[in-house]
Amino acid sequence: MDRFLPRPVGINMNNIRWTLSLILFAALLSSCVSEPEFESEVDPLGNPSLERIDQLLEQGENLRALPLIVARSGLEEDLSERREQALAGLQAEWEASRADGDWQRSLTYYRSFLALGMESPSITERELYLEGVLSHLQAQESGAAALLLQDQVGLSTLSQEEQEFWAQKFLDAGYDSFASRIRGGEGQDVQIDDLVDGTVTVWVNRGIRLVGNVGVPDRGIGSAFFVGPEGYLLTNYHVIESEVDPEYQGYSRLYIKADEDSGERFPAKVVGWDENFDLALLKTEMDVPWVFDFANQNVPALGERIRAIGSPGGLSRSLTSGTVSAYARSIQPMAGSLQIDVPINPGNSGGPLLNQDGEVIGVVFAGVSGYEGVNFAIPGSYVKQLLPRLYEGGALTLPWLGTSAWDTSGAVRLTYVVPSSPAADAGLRPGDALLSIDGQSFATIRAVQEYLITRSPGTLVSLQWQRGEEKMEGLAALGVRPDVPLSTALSRDAREHLLYPLFGMDVERISGSGFHQNYRIRSVLPGSIADEAGFSKGDFLSLRRWIHDEKNDVVAIQMILKGRKAGFLESAIQIAARLNLNTVF
Numbered sequence: 375m376d377r378f379l380p381r382p383v384g385i386n387m388n389n390i391r392w393t394l395s396l397i398l399f400a401a402l403l404s405s406c407v408s409e410p411e412f413e414s415e416v417d418p419l420g421n422p423s424l425e426r427i428d429q430l431l432e433q434g435e436n437l438r439a440l441p442l443i444v445a446r447s448g449l450e451e452d453l454s455e456r457r458e459q460a461l462a463g464l465q466a467e468w469e470a471s472r473a474d475g476d477w478q479r480s481l482t483y484y485r486s487f488l489a490l491g492m493e494s495p496s497i498t499e500r501e502l503y504l505e506g507v508l509s510h511l512q513a514q515e516s517g518a519a520a521l522l523l524q525d526q527v528g529l530s531t532l533s534q535e536e537q538e539f540w541a542q543k544f545l546d547a548g549y550d551s552f553a554s555r556i557r558g559g560e561g562q563d564v565q566i567d568d569l570v571d572g573t574v575t576v577w578v579n580r581g582i583r584l585v586g587n588v589g590v591p592d593r594g595i596g597s598a599f600f601v602g603p604e605g606y607l608l609t610n611y612h613v614i615e616s617e618v619d620p621e622y623q624g625y626s627r628l629y630i631k632a633d634e635d636s637g638e639r640f641p642a643k644v645v646g647w648d649e650n651f652d653l654a655l656l657k658t659e660m661d662v663p664w665v666f667d668f669a670n671q672n673v674p675a676l677g678e679r680i681r682a683i684g685s686p687g688g689l690s691r692s693l694t695s696g697t698v699s700a701y702a703r704s705i706q707p708m709a710g711s712l713q714i715d716v717p718i719n720p721g722n723s724g725g726p727l728l729n730q731d732g733e734v735i736g737v738v739f740a741g742v743s744g745y746e747g748v749n750f751a752i753p754g755s756y757v758k759q760l761l762p763r764l765y766e767g768g769a770l771t772l773p774w775l776g777t778s779a780w781d782t783s784g785a786v787r788l789t790y791v792v793p794s795s796p797a798a799d800a801g802l803r804p805g806d807a808l809l810s811i812d813g814q815s816f817a818t819i820r821a822v823q824e825y826l827i828t829r830s831p832g833t834l835v836s837l838q839w840q841r842g843e844e845k846m847e848g849l850a851a852l853g854v855r856p857d858v859p860l861s862t863a864l865s866r867d868a869r870e871h872l873l874y875p876l877f878g879m880d881v882e883r884i885s886g887s888g889f890h891q892n893y894r895i896r897s898v899l900p901g902s903i904a905d906e907a908g909f910s911k912g913d914f915l916s917l918r919r920w921i922h923d924e925k926n927d928v929v930a931i932q933m934i935l936k937g938r939k940a941g942f943l944e945s946a947i948q949i950a951a952r953l954n955l956n957t958v959f
Contacts, residue, residue, distance in 0.1 A: 427456060436463035437486060437832055438799075441849040445801045461490075468495065477505035478830065486834035489812060489849060503527050507540070510765065516547040517602025518762035521668065525758045529556060548603040551667065564732035570693060572664030573599045573725060574630045575685040576613050576656070577639070581625035597684035597725035597738070598630065598656055600665050601761065607656040608761065609724030610739050611647045614654050618644055618769070630658055634690040646764035649857065650707050650772060651756055652739050654724075655764035666726055668758055669733035674698050674712070682716045682738050682751075684725030694718070696747075703750060705740065707954045708772070708823050711750040712736050718749035727751040759827055773831045774855035777802060778875035778958045780899050784817045788839075789899070789957070790875035792859070793866040800837055800850040804874065809838040809845065823959045826852065858927045860953040869920055875958075876929060876951040878902020879909055892916045907949050913937045927953040 427446065430439035439460045443453050464483065471479035481502045487494055503526045510519035523529065523540060532540065537556050544553040578594035596613030600606070607630070616626040629639045640660040647654040674680065681695045694717040702710030714727065718741040727736035736751035763770055776795020779786045786808045791797050802808075808822070809815060812835050816822045829835065831854045838847045856862040863872060870891065874880045878899035886892040895913045898904050909915075919932040930950040936942040 427453075431456060431459055431463070434463060436460040436467065437834055437851045440464075440490070440834065441796070441799045441851055444849045445799065461492075475505075475509075477502050477509055480505075482830050482833045485812075485829065489834040489836045491836075500527055500531075506762075508543070510762065511543055511547055513765075514547070514604050515602065515606070515765045516544060516549045516552070516604065517606050517665070518765045519547075520544070520549060520552045520602075521758050521762050523556070524668065524670070532556065549665065551665065555667070566693065568664045569666075569726075569728065569732050570683060570691045571632075572662075572666055573597060573683040573685075573691070574607065574632050575634065575688065575690040575721075576609055576642075576724060577629055577631060578614060578616060579625075579627045579629070580616055595685060595688050595721045596723045597721065599683070599724075599726040599734075600662050601655075603662050603665050605658045605660060605662055606645070606765075607642070607658065608726075608737060608757070609654050609656060610737065611649050611652045611654045612739075613724050614644050614647070614656070618647055618654075628656075630656070630660075631690060632660065632663070634685075634688070646767050646770060648760060648764070648770035648772070650855075651709055651752060651760060652706065653737065653752065653757065653760060653764065655761070666734050667732075668754055669729055669731070669735045671729070671735065671754075673701065673753065673755065674729060674735050676701070679730055680714060680716060680735065681728045681730075682714075682718065682722060682725055683728070684718075684722035684738060686717075686719035686721045688721055692722075699747075702820065704956050705750050706752075707956050707958070708827070709752060709756050710820050711739075712753050714738075714749050714751055715747040716749060717747075727754075755824075756827070771831050772855040773826050773829050773833065773852035774859065775800075775802075775826070775835075775850055775959055776853060776859070778860070778955065779808065779819050779822075780878075780902075780957060781818050786816055786819055786822060789878075789880075790863070790871065792863045796850040796853045800848040801846070802837070802839060802848075803841065805841070806846075807840040809840055811835050811837060819957055819959060826959055831855075858953045859958045860955065861924075861927060864922065864929075864953075869917075872929075873931075874899075875955065876953075877904045877931070877949060879904035881915070884914075886916070890916060890918065903949055903951055907947070908937065908939065909935070910938060914942070929953060 427439050427442050443457050443460060447453050464486065468480065468483040471483060484495060484499060484502060503522055507519045507522045510522065541553040541556040544556065576596040576598050580592040580594065582589040583592040594613060596609055598607040598609035601608050614628060616622045617628050628642050628644065630642050631639055640658050642656045642658040645655040645657050676698055678698045679695065680698060681693060683693050686692055696714055696716035698712060699715050700713040703713045705711040718738055722738050723740065725738045726734045727738055729735050735754045737757055738751045741749040760770065775797040776792040777788050777797040778790040779788050788802060788804050788806045788808065790804055791802050811822065811825060814825065816825065829852055831852050833852050835850050835852060836847065837850055838845065860872065860875065870881060870883060870893065879895050880897045881893035881895055884892050884894055893915050895909060895911055895915065897911055898909050914936040916934040917931060918934060921930040928950055930948055932948045934944050935947050936944055
């Protein structure tokens, strides 16, 4: 069945949190959960030891070694020889990427040179992206090529000679409408019937499941739309999850239907996917009746008229309309979702969200069960950034620094640094205020996340941050974001360090051992779970149980609280939080 109720990932909503707490209190105690002991203190900073630096250099991990060399250089040690060795290795890797014609690796090294403040190679970022456009066209991935040319290069920047060159390339690829856009035309003459023809129903047959003692068909239904003339389609990850989830052991077969009346089914395969943004790229061999264009606009206007096409309840070729209700709702771990009042039902997931010109401005992915007109779509700006990378195949690798933060008065203040993460290696600590990345300042966590997804794992970024009255700077080599970042932190750090990023309360240990630890709350983040639960600075708490539900990526803590507001009378409390918070980057 199509997943229609969105997962409450880091949503700032009391009812969800308290409902989750009650469910956990009643159910988790009897479920399969882990309740590890509280580990000893772990230094949250990286270990820029000479031994680790030398090990990375020996392994050829020059990009990872350089931030440690920079961080260690403040200890009045001469690391110039190691720095030169790392830079020489980086130069050799750059030359190898150019010799291999690998434009993506070249882009990683090019941006890393800029972060190091070095003279850029004799090529521009624009030229590297144009190499990428040509590479995708040669691989018969014209949808990816079109988005790179439109979004990363910019059609308006093309000279007349370039317009003719690229228009002919897309004509040769069978993407006539995009060739017209390159030449300054209006693109496609959009008709409603064409838009409907370009949208299909996705069926995932998972065999038979038992309901009581009766077997019933287990089928997932969603929507998808064509993004390239070669038969590539875009849909939601959760629609096809059983096809790629390594933990799913049952039967699963994917096919699409272009027209419910004919009953004709076409097999399809999953090419690439990403769970964080809930996107998946499919490939089928059926004839493509229509390819959707993406709008140049990144954010539609509030109240703008929009349309959606999909297969609610399996009823294919259904067109609905409405307006944009709100921006940047915190529904997904790394994205601000568009809230829309377009009628959406199970089966619409993965369908295109369109402006009045018939251009894609988002991908429908969820609605809230029981709330009429409260539905959500993935903004087109994220889709245009990530779709070309889905053509690489497999699970998409997203970058991260390895820190959690909180938006405070126009500043991004760190609440946690994952041990041995890129942020730790750079020298960042909880309490630091992030000033800039690659010279760009950011007022919100979401802005940081949106910048980072434009980079690939492994890329060096320059950082500036404020610690007290001191401004500091360093380098970080972006790592690969884990599926559930703070779940990774559970295996590396003391539990008390995670109380701040998960629940919003900074604590200091005052006594206790083993399972029973006693703390005083030093501060509470406004709007956090602890704040909404009534915790305040100066309260005392004694942790009694830490519950980690690994299946649902949820943590609950049970404690005895002595609150100032309650005259320090003891009360038993349980609060819960999801590990896949949208405050992590």
